[in-house]
Amino acid sequence: MACNSCSTGEDGQPKGCKNNGTCGTDSCNKLTVFDWLANMSLPNGQDPFIGVEVRFKNGRKHYYKNTENLTLSIGDIVATQAKSGHDIGMVTLTGELVSVQMKRKKVRLDDAENVLKIYRKASQKDIDIWSEARDREEPMKVKARQFAIDLKLKMKISDIEFQGDASKATFYYTAEERVDFRELIKVFAREFRTRIEMKQVGFRQEAARLGGIGSCGRELCCSTWLTDFRSVSTSAARYQQLSLNPLKLAGQCGKLKCCLNYELDSYLDALKAFPKADTKLYTEKGNAVCQKTDIFKGLMWYAYEGEWMNWHIITTDQASEIIKKNRNKEKVASLEEYAVEHIQDTKNEFENVVGQDSLTRFDNPKSNKKRKNNKNHQSNNKNKPRNRNRNQNSNAKPKPNAKKS
Numbered sequence: 001m002a003c004n005s006c007s008t009g010e011d012g013q014p015k016g017c018k019n020n021g022t023c024g025t026d027s028c029n030k031l032t033v034f035d036w037l038a039n040m041s042l043p044n045g046q047d048p049f050i051g052v053e054v055r056f057k058n059g060r061k062h063y064y065k066n067t068e069n070l071t072l073s074i075g076d077i078v079a080t081q082a083k084s085g086h087d088i089g090m091v092t093l094t095g096e097l098v099s100v101q102m103k104r105k106k107v108r109l110d111d112a113e114n115v116l117k118i119y120r121k122a123s124q125k126d127i128d129i130w131s132e133a134r135d136r137e138e139p140m141k142v143k144a145r146q147f148a149i150d151l152k153l154k155m156k157i158s159d160i161e162f163q164g165d166a167s168k169a170t171f172y173y174t175a176e177e178r179v180d181f182r183e184l185i186k187v188f189a190r191e192f193r194t195r196i197e198m199k200q201v202g203f204r205q206e207a208a209r210l211g212g213i214g215s216c217g218r219e220l221c222c223s224t225w226l227t228d229f230r231s232v233s234t235s236a237a238r239y240q241q242l243s244l245n246p247l248k249l250a251g252q253c254g255k256l257k258c259c260l261n262y263e264l265d266s267y268l269d270a271l272k273a274f275p276k277a278d279t280k281l282y283t284e285k286g287n288a289v290c291q292k293t294d295i296f297k298g299l300m301w302y303a304y305e306g307e308w309m310n311w312h313i314i315t316t317d318q319a320s321e322i323i324k325k326n327r328n329k330e331k332v333a334s335l336e337e338y339a340v341e342h343i344q345d346t347k348n349e350f351e352n353v354v355g356q357d358s359l360t361r362f363d364n365p366k367s368n369k370k371r372k373n374n375k376n377h378q379s380n381n382k383n384k385p386r387n388r389n390r391n392q393n394s395n396a397k398p399k400p401n402a403k404k405s
Contacts, residue, residue, distance in 0.1 A: 051109055053093035054080055057161045058209040063107055065117040079126055081116035088122055088130040088164030133162035147187050155179045158206045168195040174206050204229050207253035221258055232256040239267050270295050275319050282326045285334040302335055312339040
């Protein structure tokens with residue numbers, strides 16, 4: 001959704017943001033960084049930072065030197081240096097905040113191999129060549145996948161990206177094992193008549209490049225704001241007491257969802273107040289084993305060995321007290337002395353104030369009494385006019401015979 005300050009040129013291309021990217025909207029670019037230093041002036045005698053952040057297809061970003069001292073703003077299309085030829089991208093960040101981003105990603109400005117320079121602002125000819133190359137990517141991807149299937153290679157070509165001058169095409173693919181694609185490159189070069197580069201990406205990186213909508217109804221985190229991928233294990237789901245259902249825990253990449261790590265630290269901090277679940281409670285009635293825990297309410301369910309159907313609810317403080325007595329070689333009489341009654345909250349949280357019908361009104365089958373009454377009523381109505389006709393005919397006088405002509 002664009003803001004009113006974002007403008008476009010006569011050719012329909014983004015011209016730039018009048019607020020220098022401080023509006024916070026994501027109108028022209030993905031993975032936008034809010035430039036909170038845009039309205040701040042530099043101290044006297046300090047030269048402005050010459051680094052510029054440029055975004056390419058599917059959120060791919062690189063940092064370049066503005067050695068020509070070009071006046072650049074967020075949304076400008078520029079021609080950047082490449083290993084061979086030039087590339088076309090869009091400026092996403094300028095100023096001092098670029099140095100902060102480079103430090104966070106451990107990119108040095110004096111690294112000649114990783115940090116290249118910006119040639120110029122893209123001309124209309126550069127944009128036309130770039131647009132034509134982008135239009136060729138989708139039909140090329142369909143053919144490339146068919147070639148990989150014909151050669152029986154266990155790989156999936158997820159995306160194709162042309163360089164800005166259309167001199168090179170990068171094929172992004174995913175594979176479970178190592179793939180020998182030397183014959184495939186020959187087929188690509190013979191068919192597409194361009195330089196070919198193969199780049200393998202992980203399944204999470206593939207989902208980040210392609211984008212999509214998650215089960216929460218929002219755009220994928222990896223394609224909007226998440227830049228670093230932390231490893232996610234099933235222990236994160238166990239700590240949060242989630243059911244180990246792979247259909248619910250897996251994202252569009254086929255791996256465990258990244259959002260399982262978001263609240264994991266809070267759960268780990270809360271579990272520090274709980275005694276270990278594998279610790280038994282020794283009582284005179286018998287040994288009790290933990291069956292279930294409730295992190296939010298601070299409750300634990302214990303059952304005696306041999307009486308697995310009867311669970312007793314105690315608080316974490318009571319469990320810690322019993323464990324402390326057991327360490328001193330003391331036994332409590334039973335868990336019933338400590339057990340608390342767990343009353344479930346049956347209060348209705350939502351009320352029907354609008355007057356809408358219940359969503360479960362179709363669940364219960366309708367009774368057939370009304371149907372039977374309607375059928376009897378209709379049958380009675382049908383019989384009544386027939387009886388009237390019969391009575392009228394019986395009381396009517398016979399008509400005289402017609403005269404013969």
